Amino acid sequence: MKKKVILYKSIPENEVNRLHEHFELTVFNELNDANREEFNAALTQAHGIIGSGVVMSDELLNTAPHLEAVSTISVGIDQFGFDYLSQRKIALMHTPGVLNETVADTVILLALGTARRAVEVSNMVREGRWDRNLPAEYFGVDLHHKKMGIVGMGRIGYAVAKRAHMGFGMSICYHNRSANFEAERDFAAERLELNELLSTCDFVVVLVPLSAATEKMFGKEQFELMKSSAIFVNAARGKVVDENALIEALKNKTIRAAGLDVFEVEPLPASSPLNQLDNAFLLPHIGSATTETRYSMVQCAVDNIIAALNGDYSANCANRAQIEG
Numbered sequence: 001m002k003k004k005v006i007l008y009k010s011i012p013e014n015e016v017n018r019l020h021e022h023f024e025l026t027v028f029n030e031l032n033d034a035n036r037e038e039f040n041a042a043l044t045q046a047h048g049i050i051g052s053g054v055v056m057s058d059e060l061l062n063t064a065p066h067l068e069a070v071s072t073i074s075v076g077i078d079q080f081g082f083d084y085l086s087q088r089k090i091a092l093m094h095t096p097g098v099l100n101e102t103v104a105d106t107v108i109l110l111a112l113g114t115a116r117r118a119v120e121v122s123n124m125v126r127e128g129r130w131d132r133n134l135p136a137e138y139f140g141v142d143l144h145h146k147k148m149g150i151v152g153m154g155r156i157g158y159a160v161a162k163r164a165h166m167g168f169g170m171s172i173c174y175h176n177r178s179a180n181f182e183a184e185r186d187f188a189a190e191r192l193e194l195n196e197l198l199s200t201c202d203f204v205v206v207l208v209p210l211s212a213a214t215e216k217m218f219g220k221e222q223f224e225l226m227k228s229s230a231i232f233v234n235a236a237r238g239k240v241v242d243e244n245a246l247i248e249a250l251k252n253k254t255i256r257a258a259g260l261d262v263f264e265v266e267p268l269p270a271s272s273p274l275n276q277l278d279n280a281f282l283l284p285h286i287g288s289a290t291t292e293t294r295y296s297m298v299q300c301a302v303d304n305i306i307a308a309l310n311g312d313y314s315a316n317c318a319n320r321a322q323i324e325g
Contacts, residue, residue, distance in 0.1 A: 003309050004066075006042050008051035009073060011298045022306050023048070043067075050305045058084040069308035073301040075099055075288075077318050078210040078237065086322035093304035094318050096155060098296040099288040103235060104159035106287045108167075110233045110259030111148075111203055114281040116140035117257075141229070141256070144168045149201030151194065151217075152208035152236065153180040160205060161187045173197055198225040203233060210237035218242065223249035230255045235287055238263040247273045250280055261287050 005023040007016065008031050019025045026042045028035055031054050043049070043064045049056070052073040058081040061067060069091040070080060077094050085092045113119065117140045124130050124138070148164045150157045153174040164170040165187040172189040174180065175197050183189040198204060204226060208214045218232075219242035226232070232255055234241055243264045249255050257279035263272075266285055274280045288294060304316050313320045 003047035003068075004042075004045050005048040005050065005305060005309070006039070006046045008039065008049065008054060011073070011302075012295065015298050015302050018302055019050070019305070023309070048305050048309050050301055052079070052301075055079045057081070061085075061090075069093060069305060071301045071305035071308065073297050076209060076237065082319060086319045089323045091308040091313050091320075091323055092318045093301070093308050093316050095297045095300040095304070096316060098300050099293050100155045100159045102290050102293040103156050103287040104163055106261060106283070107156075107160045107205055107207075107233060107235045108163050110235060110261060110281060110283065111164075111205070111231065112143055114231050114233070114257045114259035115143055115203075117278075117281075119281055120278055141231075143170060143203070145170065146202035147171045147173065147200065148203040148205060149192070149197040150174040150189075150205045150207060151197065152176060152206065153183055153189070153191075154207065156235075157205075157207050158183050160207070161189055164203075165189075170203075173201065194222075195225055198222055199227070201230065202227065203231050205233045206236045206240055208236050208240060210239055214240050216240070216242045218246070220245040220248070223254050226255050228253060228255065232258040233260075234258070235261045238266065243274075247277070250274075250277050253279075257281065259283075261285055 002024045005019060006026045007019060008028045010029040016027065028039055031039055040063065045066060046064055047066050048069045048071065050071040056079060067090050070085065071093040072079065073095060075094055075096045077092055080092055082092065117138060121138055148170045150160060150172065153176040157174060158180065161172045161183050165172050172187045173192045174183065174189055175192055175194045179191055180189065206218065208217065217240050223245060246258060250258055259281040261283045262285055268274065268282065274282060288297065300316065313324065
């Protein structure tokens with residue numbers, strides 16, 4: 001008898017068919033008030049779920065006594081309770097690896113777009129205000145031969161360091177729980193304590209996962225440690241930053257500018273003061289948003305749920321140590 005799986009996100013038809021081949025599949029292209037009751041009923045019988053973009057609380061998943069695996073179409077796992085799933089020996093599958101290069105490209109876009117004030121000067125052209133040589137007050141700053149500090153030197157951090165060092169001749173330092181010997185070998189990256197990194201780097205890039213330890217990791221104290229000429233880039237999670245403190249730092253020119261792909265509340269409210277700041281370069285959480293990468297993430301997530309419900313946790317299982325221990 002096939003195991004029962006719930007798909008709660010719209011994905012390409014051929015990947016839906018793959019799920020049908022392996023499981024008794026219930027499909028919700030999205031979750032909303034109209035189908036929430038039906039979803040909750042299906043959850044009581046489900047062995048697995050696959051999707052993204054919805055917080056699955058411990059309380060909700062507690063109504064799923066047969067649940068063996070969850071597969072999120074993302075590298076981030078903060079929409080699930082890691083400890084809860086681990087305690088129940090439910091595999092938490094995610095998609096690291098397939099989005100490293102695309103997210104790293106986005107980080108460089110944020111750094112370069114912020115440094116060169118791309119949105120400001122583009123708007124000048126679009127609005128017909130470009131009527132003479134660019135005034136000095138719109139000049140940007142260079143990336144090349146500056147110092148980049150990466151907070152969170154994992155796979156994506158390594159890919160960012162590669163682009164910054166090899167492409168722009170930037171010197172690299174990083175802050176991480178453990179040493180990244182490959183980055184040190186390949187890019188002469190220097191591991192620093194966080195405060196030293198903040199006080200010495202021209203660009204500070206945040207790539208840490210969201211957890212209790214990293215929530216609001218960057219606040220008033222951290223921005224005050226940074227150079228007044230520094231550019232702050234966040235491509236991790238919005239809640240890693242105290243957004244009000246960042247807004248004040250940008251208003252007061254405590255730091256030069258910020259390039260942001262993530263926010264405390266998404267979509268970013270139109271009323272957010274960030275929308276009024278010329279020194280904030282804002283993107284709508286496009287880190288992995290290319291056709292190729294998003295398709296690869298879906299493929300990986302489907303592979304993951306198939307493997308997990310066959311008892312194979314050897315790849316992409318965030319809590320493998322906990323459920324096998």
